Amino acid sequence: MKISGVPYRTIWPVESGAVRVIDQSRLPFELVTLDLATLEDAARAIKTMVVRGAPLIGATAAYGLALALRADASDRRIEEAARILLATRPTAVNLAWALARVRSVIAHLEPGRRFQAAFREAGKICDADVEQCRSIGVHGLEIIRRLAKPSRRRVNILTHCNAGWLACVDWGTALAPIYMAHDAGIPVHVWVDETRPRNQGASLTAYELGAHGVPHTVIVDNLGGLLMQRGEVDCVIVGSDRTTACGDVCNKVGTYLKALAAKDNDVPFYAALPVSTIDWSLDSGRDIEIEERSAAEVTSVIGRTAAGEVASVRVVPEASAALNLAFDVTPARLVTGIITERGVCAAGREGLLDLYPEQRRSA
Amino acid sequence: MKISGVPYRTIWPVESGAVRVIDQSRLPFELVTLDLATLEDAARAIKTMVVRGAPLIGATAAYGLALALRADASDRRIEEAARILLATRPTAVNLAWALARVRSVIAHLEPGRRFQAAFREAGKICDADVEQCRSIGVHGLEIIRRLAKPSRRRVNILTHCNAGWLACVDWGTALAPIYMAHDAGIPVHVWVDETRPRNQGASLTAYELGAHGVPHTVIVDNLGGLLMQRGEVDCVIVGSDRTTACGDVCNKVGTYLKALAAKDNDVPFYAALPVSTIDWSLDSGRDIEIEERSAAEVTSVIGRTAAGEVASVRVVPEASAALNLAFDVTPARLVTGIITERGVCAAGREGLLDLYPEQRRSA
Numbered sequence: 001m002k003i004s005g006v007p008y009r010t011i012w013p014v015e016s017g018a019v020r021v022i023d024q025s026r027l028p029f030e031l032v033t034l035d036l037a038t039l040e041d042a043a044r045a046i047k048t049m050v051v052r053g054a055p056l057i058g059a060t061a062a063y064g065l066a067l068a069l070r071a072d073a074s075d076r077r078i079e080e081a082a083r084i085l086l087a088t089r090p091t092a093v094n095l096a097w098a099l100a101r102v103r104s105v106i107a108h109l110e111p112g113r114r115f116q117a118a119f120r121e122a123g124k125i126c127d128a129d130v131e132q133c134r135s136i137g138v139h140g141l142e143i144i145r146r147l148a149k150p151s152r153r154r155v156n157i158l159t160h161c162n163a164g165w166l167a168c169v170d171w172g173t174a175l176a177p178i179y180m181a182h183d184a185g186i187p188v189h190v191w192v193d194e195t196r197p198r199n200q201g202a203s204l205t206a207y208e209l210g211a212h213g214v215p216h217t218v219i220v221d222n223l224g225g226l227l228m229q230r231g232e233v234d235c236v237i238v239g240s241d242r243t244t245a246c247g248d249v250c251n252k253v254g255t256y257l258k259a260l261a262a263k264d265n266d267v268p269f270y271a272a273l274p275v276s277t278i279d280w281s282l283d284s285g286r287d288i289e290i291e292e293r294s295a296a297e298v299t300s301v302i303g304r305t306a307a308g309e310v311a312s313v314r315v316v317p318e319a320s321a322a323l324n325l326a327f328d329v330t331p332a333r334l335v336t337g338i339i340t341e342r343g344v345c346a347a348g349r350e351g352l353l354d355l356y357p358e359q360r361r362s363a
Numbered sequence: 364m365k366i367s368g369v370p371y372r373t374i375w376p377v378e379s380g381a382v383r384v385i386d387q388s389r390l391p392f393e394l395v396t397l398d399l400a401t402l403e404d405a406a407r408a409i410k411t412m413v414v415r416g417a418p419l420i421g422a423t424a425a426y427g428l429a430l431a432l433r434a435d436a437s438d439r440r441i442e443e444a445a446r447i448l449l450a451t452r453p454t455a456v457n458l459a460w461a462l463a464r465v466r467s468v469i470a471h472l473e474p475g476r477r478f479q480a481a482f483r484e485a486g487k488i489c490d491a492d493v494e495q496c497r498s499i500g501v502h503g504l505e506i507i508r509r510l511a512k513p514s515r516r517r518v519n520i521l522t523h524c525n526a527g528w529l530a531c532v533d534w535g536t537a538l539a540p541i542y543m544a545h546d547a548g549i550p551v552h553v554w555v556d557e558t559r560p561r562n563q564g565a566s567l568t569a570y571e572l573g574a575h576g577v578p579h580t581v582i583v584d585n586l587g588g589l590l591m592q593r594g595e596v597d598c599v600i601v602g603s604d605r606t607t608a609c610g611d612v613c614n615k616v617g618t619y620l621k622a623l624a625a626k627d628n629d630v631p632f633y634a635a636l637p638v639s640t641i642d643w644s645l646d647s648g649r650d651i652e653i654e655e656r657s658a659a660e661v662t663s664v665i666g667r668t669a670a671g672e673v674a675s676v677r678v679v680p681e682a683s684a685a686l687n688l689a690f691d692v693t694p695a696r697l698v699t700g701i702i703t704e705r706g707v708c709a710a711g712r713e714g715l716l717d718l719y720p721e722q723r724r725s726a
Contacts, residue, residue: 028680192683194661196559196583199678206683218685220559220661221585222617226653226691229619254585256592260623290589298557298583301664303676313666313676315562317391320555320569322581328589 001165001172001179003031003211009170010056011063011126013119017070019063023050024166028207029304036060039068039081046088046095053167054241054277055129058094061085062102062125066118069106073114078103091291094276098125126169132274133171135341140177140237140272143337143344144186147234154187154215155234158224161193161252162200163239163272164208173272174239175205177339182214190216191227195252197297197324224258228265236262237339240273245359247332247347248285249273253325259334271330271347272339278352280359285329298322364528364535364542366394366574372533373419374426374489376482380433382426386413387529391570392667399423402431402444409451409458416530417604417640418492421457424448425465425488429481432469436477441466454654457639461488489532495637496534498704503540503600503635506700506707507549510597517550517578518597521587524556524615525563526602526635527571536635537602538568540702545577553579554590558615560660560687587621591628599625600702603636608722610695610710611648612636616688622697634693634710635702641715643722648692661685 001008014020018037025048026032034050036042042064045051051060068081082099089095105121106114147155163174171179181188190209195201202218209216219227227233236258242250249255249271262269282288299316316322335347345351353360364371377383381400388411389395397413399405405427408414414423431444445462452458468484469477510518526537534542544551553572558564565581572579582590590596599621605613612618612634625632645651662679679685698710708714716723 194559194678196557196585202679202683207680210680210682216683218661218679218683220616220687221583222559222615222620222691223686223688225619225623226616226688229649229691252585253583253589256588257585257620257624260588260627261620264623286592298581301666301676301678303664303678305668305674305676311668311674311676313664313668313674315557315664315666316565316581317570317573319573320565320579320581323586324583325586325589328585328592 001170001208001212009126009130010051010166011059011169013123019067021045021051021060022166024052024204025050027166028203029310036063037067039064039084042067043084043088046085053162054092054094055168057089057092058098059122059126059129059169061095062098062122063119065099065102066115066122069115069118073111078106097276101125129168130170132341133165133168133173133176136173136272136274136339137171137176137180139343140270140339141180141184143235143268143270143339144177144181144188148181148186154189155181156189156191156232158191158227158233158236158258159193159205160201160221160238160255160258161195162204164205166204166208167239173274174237175208177237177272178214179212182212188214190214191224191233192216192218193221193224193254193258194218195254196221199301200252221254225261228261228267233262233267235268235270237270237272240271240277241327242288243271243273243278243338244282244285244288245278245280245352246283246349247335247338247352249330249332249335249347250285250288250327251330253328256328256330256334259330263334268336269334270337270339271335274341275356278356285331288327288329290328291326293324293326295322295324298324364533364571364575372489372493373414373529374422374532376486382430384408384414384423385529387415387567388413390529391566392673399426399430402427402447405430406447406451409448416525417455417457418531419529420452420455421461422485422489422492422532424458425461425485426482428462428465429478429485432478432481436474441469460639464488492531493533495704496528496531496536496539499536499635499637499702500534500539500543502706503633503702504543504547506598506631506633506702507540507544507551511544511549517552518544519552519554519595521554521590521596521599521621522556522568523564523584523601523618523621524558525567527568529567529571530602536637537600538571540600540635541577542575545575551577553577554587554596555579555581556584556587556617556621557581558617559584562664563615584617588624591624591630596625596630599630599632601634603634603640604690605651606634606636606641606701607645607648607651608641608643608715609646609712610698610701610715612693612695612698612701612710613648613651613690614693616691619691619693619697622693626697631699632697633700633702634698637704638719641719648694651690651692653691654689656687656689658685658687661687
């Protein structure tokens with residue numbers, strides 16, 4: 001999408017032979033790019049969250065593996081590079097998937113041809129992600145178009161966390177339909193949940209919407225219920241980290257509360273996600289293990305001081321404990337529909353299998 | 364309640380003739396008291412939120428009016444002092460009520476007797492508030508006692524914002540039952556919503572619970588739903604800024620989301636409040652006007668830096684708008700019961716009128 005009118009992706013190859021990324025740890029206050037020229041550069045970028053978001057982590061790892069092979073493309077080097085990259089974010093499913101995809105392409109090539117083939121495959125991974133997100137956008141756009149028709153006023157969409165292009169290579173998942181609607185001239189306005197504890201809404205979602213020119217307003221996570229009571233939300237669109245075969249949606253903590261409020265106020269609630277996040281082996285969201293992260297993310301907040309420095313301030317008494325569980329599960333009964341690259345379906349086994357009939361055989 | 368074993372109120376007269384308050388703008392990081400010796404001191408304390416919370420604002424205003432009369436207790440001076448105090452927080456109902464109460468006591472006294480009578484009346488206002496909160500605690504304690512019986516494990520109570528003794532003179536409203544249960548040896552543990560945007564939970568509720576020795580854990584406002592799904596919340600107790608004659612509860616924004624989650628998970632949800640916050644003239648909570656406050660409370664967070672300084676950091680891009688509505692309304696259908704100084708009743712007209720039969724005549 002665009003930043004001040006210039007089209008961007010989150011990762012792209014440059015003439016020097018390196019790949020360039022947006023340093024997301026500096027957002028929303030500074031737009032800085034960083035060139036990754038070596039395996040070590042790529043590993044560091046993932047580990048320090050210069051890049052984040054499952055699809056972008058996968059793409060960066062794929063390029064990282066390619067870069068590792070520029071001087072030495074031996075089997076031993078492939079093994080070593082994959083090990084280093086995997087260790088950067090051990091729970092990121094896309095990372096392992098992307099590495100396996102690149103390795104399967106180069107395994108049987110002679111070493112002299114491996115670097116270029118790996119680099120090309122990393123590019124294909126990026127292009128495929130863009131195409132997948134674009135398809136999610138096309139299907140989600142129809143939902144927004146229908147909402148826009150009766151009222152002719154702006155369509156107010158609430159989103160939680162960041163499921164935008166900064167988490168992917170381009171477009172995003174939850175935000176893809178919004179960008180498409182905006183670009184198509186449909187007047188959209190986004191309520192952006194700040195999304196404590198890590199504030200990905202206030203920092204990343206607000207930044208990328210603003211940079212592309214999409215009208216939006218940042219709100220605390222507490223406000224969405226009141227806005228729905230007042231009729232100021234036409235629909236909710238969120239992303240998903242993992243969705244079960246029965247349509248239970250695991251996403252950033254707090255999503256469930258917004259889904260409850262949507263249900264209570266007859267506001268349609270959608271999850272937008274690529275097929276890779278559907279866990280066909282799981283029925284109930286109750287079986288999803290929820291990641292517990294550092295309490296420091298709750299007890300402290302990072303922002304910019306009046307002097308312009310990025311600083312962390314403590315907001316909880318030193319003697320108080322804090323608990324930081326990163327996700328919650330929204331039961332399928334609260335989800336109006338699931339938007340994937342293949343279309344929109346009801347949140348449930350039948351709906352998902354209608355979109356992915358190939359899963360019936362294995363079910 | 365206690366701070367490190369020492370019993371405190373939020374406001375009390377000292378030998379010098381002044382009244383002493385806890386400077387709440389320095390909490391949770393420093394316990395500092397401040398002496399109010401003049402009308403100007405009291406007005407400044409209210410205006411700068413050295414004191415906050417409706418009952419405490421009322422008590423401070425009452426003392427402020429008394430202090431104003433020490434040297435000059437003329438009718439003109441009374442008028443002037445009341446005007447200055449009313450202007451400090453124009454929307455605080457308790458402030459006007461407390462000033463009217465003191466004025467009605469001194470109006471017909473000769474000026475020479477007014478100062479002492481006003482000072483005495485301010486003390487009575489404080490004592491009455493303490494007694495009222497204590498009664499709320501006694502009735503709420505029975506709810507916690509019943510929850511403690513079957514499990515014999517700790518009772519987990521979730522609260523939102525600060526409805527503790529720091530907002531009152533002592534005990535608090537929502538926290539009074541919790542202090543009583545703790546002091547009675549019932550093992551309680553409190554989930555403290557940080558309560559964005561002003562973080563009164565993370566700062567004040569966590570501080571006062573910790574100071575009194577009540578086990579508690581600070582959580583982001585997004586987490587309560589997951590905790591209820593997991594069975595880790597036995598009940599919710601919140602305060603209320605205004606409750607309608609039909610039992611709709613207006614409280615700090617985000618309360619409604621917690622009530623929805625409580626309903627969805629069969630967790631009892633209580634509002635604890637003194638009769639003064641019941642608005643008998645209003646039926647539906649939809650008619651309550653919601654205060655819009657400065658967007659800066661959303662775009663910035665105040666906390667303590669590593670260097671020990673209290674600082675404000677910006678967490679939202681400069682170009683992004685923010686909206687800050689301070690309250691929401693929880694419909695009576697989501698409220699299990701209302702705890703007042705007279706007992707516990709169902710959230711509805713009949714329940715409230717059973718506790719306050721004198722309102723039937725006027726209804």
